[in-house]
Structures are given as structure tokens and as C-alpha cells.
Amino acid sequence: MLSAPEVLKNASSEGESWTGNSKLVEWVHNSCGQGSAGVVNGLIFRQLFDKESSTFTYILGDELSREAVIIDPVDTLVERDLSFIGELGLELKFGLNTHAHADHVTGTSLIRNRLPPGSFKSVISASSGAKADVKVKQGSKIHFGNRFLQVRLTPGHTAGCACFVLDDDSRVFTGDTLLVRGCGRTDFQEGDSSTLYKSVHEQLFTLPDQCSVFPAHDYRGRTSSSIREEKRFNPRLGGGKTEKDFVAIMKELKLSTPKLIDVAVPKNMACGV
Template sequence: MIFRQLFDGRSSTYTYLLADEDSREAVIIDSVYEKVQRDAALVRELDLKVVALLETHVHADHVTGAWLLRRALGGQIVLSGRAGASGHDREVGQGDVVEFGRHRLEVRETPGHTDGCVSYVLDDGAKVFTGDALLIRGAGRTDFQQGDPGRLYTSVHQQLFSLPETCLIYPAHDYAGRTVSTVAEERTHNPRLGGQRSSGDFVGYMRNLGLAHPKQIDVALPANLRCGAPAEGEVPPSEPDWAPLQCTYAGIWELDGAWLEENLGAVTILDVREPAEFDGPLGHIRGAQLIPIGELLERIEEVGADKPVVVVCRSGGRSAQATVMLRKAGRERVANLSGGMIRWLDRGMAVEAAPS
């Protein structure tokens, strides 16, 4: 199985990508609005097909990326029928199953942090994705949004601590850099729920935390009750529209050579190789401007600002870095030529060489 644990530093949120290696069917758990571009790029680079976008609950600390990911990648938005949300495709409850290829996620209702909290158990107990119900050495807060500490205690002990001891626990958040735990660890060492702690112990603990409300709650809750869809009158974020660009998992906007070949006059082509390469065996694209990458920062004003800039090098590595440099300098309409001159030539596209 393909498995990735992704992180958003602003909200300390973990997003999980799971996929079947054979069918390439994938699910994404607890996406984040600001990280949609990253997640979509990873899905495309791994050649996956998203079949479900899962929410463990209606979050209060970040806006979900589910609606945007469905628009970009497809797949059903899935969450608890008790969440009270709209804009989803499927509601799930205790014992329901979400399948992707040979794998399955069983739904376990784990209310207490919110009414609509669910955990997803992978393949009969290999892993469990607990949202905010059970955290590593902690638990989700219970002081707002239908929170109930007694109910959460019961949920964790009946639905999560009953899983195999070796089951890996993956929460929706961690604030100390911890990434994974096990059922055995949390049963023993969780200071709120483990050991011999009773329901009364837990309730008393949770009612005296004295935490401030999440900073994004006023924005996050209304948006998440729509599964991340824009409110009436809001305009969803748009992709660059000057060319059919794709963002890589590394965060680089790239352009395919076929479009560039047909639109040479609409862009500035910036070649960042050395002069000997520019005039060497690979040649260069007609009309390209040569500024070696080592000189680019000092000569950046020489790059025309009236057209979008497509940056080129031998294989796409140096030119990718050059796009970062240009964007830091305030140039917004910038893209890397995917595969560089090597792919350009492999596809039989025209080049110019130095005069003989």
C-alpha cells in the first residue's frame, strides 16, 4: 500500500494519503485548504485516482480542502451523518466501510470531541486514523462544539482501545512533532485516558484545561459545515490562466513543451544554462534569452516583464530553481519547462544551434 503522512505547520494538522498499489485507487483523510495544491500534485505524480475524501469531523482549527480537491481530482466527500454538514456525497456511521482497491477503512463512531467524530480503521486493525478523538498522549478538547468528556472517554475505550495492541494510531493533529503511536502505548502512557484513569478522572481533567478557543474557529466552522465550498458571493482560488500549468509536489509550476512550441511568441523564454551549453549539442529554443543561473540575481532586470516567462535548462533542475528566484523577485507569471531541453529534443521539437 502507498501511504503518506503530510503536515500543515500553521494548524499542526496531519493529512493522510492512502492508495492501493495495483488499482491506484486512493483516499485522502483530513485535507487542509492551504495545502490542496501540494496534495493534488502528489496524487498526480504518483498516478493515483482519488475515490474518497474523508473527514474525521467538522474541524474548528483549519478549513478543509475537500471541496477544492473534489473539483481538481474527483472522488466523493465522506463524513459522519451526525456532523450536520452539507455539500458532501456520502454519509457514514458505525460499521460502514470505505473501499479503495484491495483495502478497506471501517468507520467507528468516536463522538465526544464533536457529535460527528469518526475514526477510520484500516484493514482490520493495521492502522487507525483517530481525528481529534485520540491524540498521541492526549485527547481532543471537549469544551465547545458538542463536546462531552464522558462521552469521549467511552468512545476511546470502547472503539479505539479495543483494537489490537499493535494497531498504529495516526491522529489529525500533533503539536510536539510526534507522528505515530500504538494502541498499547496509549492504553499505558496516555496521561488523560491511559493506565487506571477513570471516566471521572478524565472528566475532571478536561473541564479544567482552560484553553483559548482556536484562532480560526470563526472562519473554519462555517466553511467546514459546507465541506470547504465557497460561501455565496465568494470566489474560489484560481489556477494561473496564462497557460495550462501544473504544480509539482516540490511546489514548482511547470509547463509542457507542446504548448510552448505553439506559443513561442506569447512568452519570454529564459535559458539559464552556460553559454557553451546554449550553443552546444542540445541547441536552444528559437528566440531564447540566455542568462546563466549564476548571474540571474544580478541580471534579473534584464528579463522582460511584459510577457510570462518560461525558464529552460538541460533537464529542468536549474530552471526550476530559477523560477523560485524569479518569484522571490516579484515575478508572478513564471513556469519551468518540464523536462528541459532533453525532453524537448526527445519529442522532436525544433532547436537552433550556434553558427558553424
């Protein structure tokens, strides 16, 4: 029995017009025993969680080509991620890091070592100063099949933070720049409160209100939000807070140092090696 990707690839190469019909494509996946994998408008999407660092990892795949990307993988959960990707019949092309995290080590190098040479590339912003196969800038696009993520640089939590906006503006992956009812700290790794405020208001709050926000972390069991919600309810950045208000709020935070910072940051600057 052919797999769903094989059926679709053969049909596409023979010019079959029905491959553009999402309902028929979903039926093929179900019929071949692979399920639809949460397909919405041709996008396969999964949100995974690391309870140790409260990190979200995201898998996005193009339904037709089966090409996929992974955002903010954690080194200790690479086996889980690759198993999931294999079950869904996806071909992983890129591993995106929103920034050099201080609370866990990226899994991008481990993933690259597990896949065929040259088939997978790590990605991080050029302004981070970190090593990666691909260094992106403002407006860069990361393509996977017929879909892409566009880069919006959002320094402030770190100098090298970047957010990734889905091609139809329906989702944004915000790293630590914007959390659900919060934001990343600004007291180390070249953090700057004024810069973070400008990044959020100029790069994120200008997205459509209905755009879903998917952060890198959450510590209270909240999986996502929206631009509309964060503009209204974020106690640090929303509700009409001025830059001066935000700087004062961040100055008063009394946060402990991440316990893995001395290990995580040097490794993440070297792509997890």
C-alpha cells in the same frame, strides 16, 4: 514507455497471476520510474503535515488498482496534495473528514472541483450534521481498490467525530478523538467528556495493541503512536484512568479559542465551501 499502473492493469486484465506478488509489483513501479511510495502489504501510505494548524493529512492507496483516499486535507495545501498524488500515479476516489475541524478549513471541495466530475466524493459522518457527498455511519466501509477503511463513530470532541480503521486493523486514523498522549478538547462543538471517554475505551482501546495510531494533529513533533502506548501512557485516558478522573482532568484545562473557529466551523459544515 508504459506507466506502472498501465503495466499492472494490462497484466491483471490478461489474468497474469504474478500481479498478486507484492515484490514483483514493487519492482514494476521502480522500473517504471515511480518508486514504491512506501508500499507495505499492498498499501501506499503517506503522512503530510500543515505547520500552520499542526494538521496531519494522510494519503492511502491500493498498490495494484492505484485507487486512493485522502484523510483530513487542508484547503491551503490542496496543490501540494494533488501534486503528490499525481507523482505517485494514484486516482483519488474519496476525501475523508474525521470531523468538522475548528482550526482549519477542509480541502475536500477544492479537490472535488479540480478532478473530473463524479470521480471524487467527500465523506463525513452523518451524525456531524455537515454536508458531504457520502455520509457514513458506524461500520460503514470506504473502499479504494482492494482495500477499505471501516468507520468507528467516536463522539465526544464533537458530536460527529469518526475514526477510520484500516481493513487489517494495522492502522487507525483517530482525528481529534485520540492524540499522541492526549485527546481533543470537549468544551465546544457539542463536546462531552464522558462521551469521549466511552468512545476511546469502547471503540479505540478495543483495537489490537499493535494497531498504529495516526492522529489529526500533533503540536510536539510526534507523528504516530500505538493503541498499546496510549492505553499505558496517555495521561488523560490511559494508565487506568477512570471516567471520573478524565472528566475532572478535562474540566481543569484552560484552553484558548482556536483563532479560525468562526471561519472554519461554518465552512466545514458546508464541506469547505
